Amino acid sequence: MLFAYMFVDVMSPLQSLIETQRGWSPDAFGYYAGAEYILNVFGFLILAGIILDKMGVRFTGTLSASLMVAGACIKLYAISNLFQGTALELWLSSWWTSMPGSAKLAAFGFMIFGCGCEMAGITVSKAIAKWFEGKEMALAMGLEMAIARIGVFAIFSISPRLAEWISPQDPSVVPPVAFCTALLFIGLISFMVFTVMDKKLDAQLGAKALANDETAEEEFKLSDVANIFGSRLFWIIAMLCVLYYSAIFPFQRYAANMLQCNLGIDATTASDIFRWFPIGAAVLTPALGYFLDRKGKGATMLILGALLMIVCHLTFALVLPKYPTEWLAFSAIVLLGISFSLVPAALWPSVPKIMDKRFLGSAYSLIFWVQNIGLSLFPILIGVVLTASNPGVTDPMKYDYTNPMLLFASLGVLALIFGLWLKTLDAKKHYGLELPNISDDKEEKIFEEEGRTQE
Numbered sequence: 001m002l003f004a005y006m007f008v009d010v011m012s013p014l015q016s017l018i019e020t021q022r023g024w025s026p027d028a029f030g031y032y033a034g035a036e037y038i039l040n041v042f043g044f045l046i047l048a049g050i051i052l053d054k055m056g057v058r059f060t061g062t063l064s065a066s067l068m069v070a071g072a073c074i075k076l077y078a079i080s081n082l083f084q085g086t087a088l089e090l091w092l093s094s095w096w097t098s099m100p101g102s103a104k105l106a107a108f109g110f111m112i113f114g115c116g117c118e119m120a121g122i123t124v125s126k127a128i129a130k131w132f133e134g135k136e137m138a139l140a141m142g143l144e145m146a147i148a149r150i151g152v153f154a155i156f157s158i159s160p161r162l163a164e165w166i167s168p169q170d171p172s173v174v175p176p177v178a179f180c181t182a183l184l185f186i187g188l189i190s191f192m193v194f195t196v197m198d199k200k201l202d203a204q205l206g207a208k209a210l211a212n213d214e215t216a217e218e219e220f221k222l223s224d225v226a227n228i229f230g231s232r233l234f235w236i237i238a239m240l241c242v243l244y245y246s247a248i249f250p251f252q253r254y255a256a257n258m259l260q261c262n263l264g265i266d267a268t269t270a271s272d273i274f275r276w277f278p279i280g281a282a283v284l285t286p287a288l289g290y291f292l293d294r295k296g297k298g299a300t301m302l303i304l305g306a307l308l309m310i311v312c313h314l315t316f317a318l319v320l321p322k323y324p325t326e327w328l329a330f331s332a333i334v335l336l337g338i339s340f341s342l343v344p345a346a347l348w349p350s351v352p353k354i355m356d357k358r359f360l361g362s363a364y365s366l367i368f369w370v371q372n373i374g375l376s377l378f379p380i381l382i383g384v385v386l387t388a389s390n391p392g393v394t395d396p397m398k399y400d401y402t403n404p405m406l407l408f409a410s411l412g413v414l415a416l417i418f419g420l421w422l423k424t425l426d427a428k429k430h431y432g433l434e435l436p437n438i439s440d441d442k443e444e445k446i447f448e449e450e451g452r453t454q455e
């Protein structure tokens, strides 16, 4: 997942370079970036969940890592000199001319990569749920997300340097993309090593099940997908997820410019403030996972995370324009980092508590699917609102971000409502969302007590 998240953002700091090198306009870059989610939104993710539950973690993980490598290779070829002047490039450039042939093929590669990446996301979640059932599951998920956030932070620093590495006078987008493609190969090999370990775990679990005289797990059926869609709890979690993440990932794209416009600072200073957001989340998510494993309070963490997000986005919308100071922006970014630790740390480990493990893959994939719809639509909506709120503004340092930030804050309010609803339902129906994942201590204590009374 580290290498996948690095590949996702490898081109983000190189937007101006790809524009001068290959003629990608900001629009073309936007279409290329949005391509990541397209096939997922049009149903691939649903299929991915079914494949995961039918075929298992090992097959699906290998398939998803291979898809990522294949997509990355297509994108690497598209931006390389090898592709320039080929018959395919000339043909691709001959229609929809504002989108160069290299951008079209790179977008196609990114689409394939995006299928693999999201498929890997659900596979990893199911694998962690299997490996850490009744143990430090939230900590393990928190560490996985922390590593991914470090990847985002790292690639923003490495990518521009790698672009200048071979020829500082003539930087190129090829070395960073080639580097990340090579990392994805390493990721595929790592997953193959994992499959061997996972086979061993299955053998151990099988032996244990036989020893305990357990019957085989019930098989996944296609009708389970319909059951998930019919579950009110599924929809509450999925809505909370799409509303919360739509106010985070799309915000990430606009955050640096929003800070520049409010504070009148350059891009580097804005990035220097903003980078504390993924780093803060990387530090705190495993710590909160550790807390959740031992103390519980998952639903409360979701509510707190949504509340913090509302406060931060309202600060960016209404307070920062009036009191434009770097410390205020920095404080709000740090608070948002805390929010971005609370919600993911509590959300993903809650799914195995409310969904049967035989269709856990489908449950994760359907939540991702709903989330991907929001992630693909909200950047466009925010762009439209930003343009409509700034008629006649041509200087990108002069945008008024009040309305887009109010829109993000309102997503937070809706996420909060779903969080409160979830907590109320949990209190009534006892799903265990507020309970810790680790029950060993309790069992050990009871065991010890029983031992003592027997003695």
Ligand SMILES: C[C@H](N)C(=O)N[C@@H](CCCCN)C(=O)O
Binding pocket: 118, 121, 122, 124, 125, 144, 145, 148, 245, 344, 348, 368, 371
């Ligand atoms: C964008 C992606 N669908 C997503 O939701 N990512 C989550 C992590 C989900 C858990 C993956 N094993 C994130 O917080 O980055």
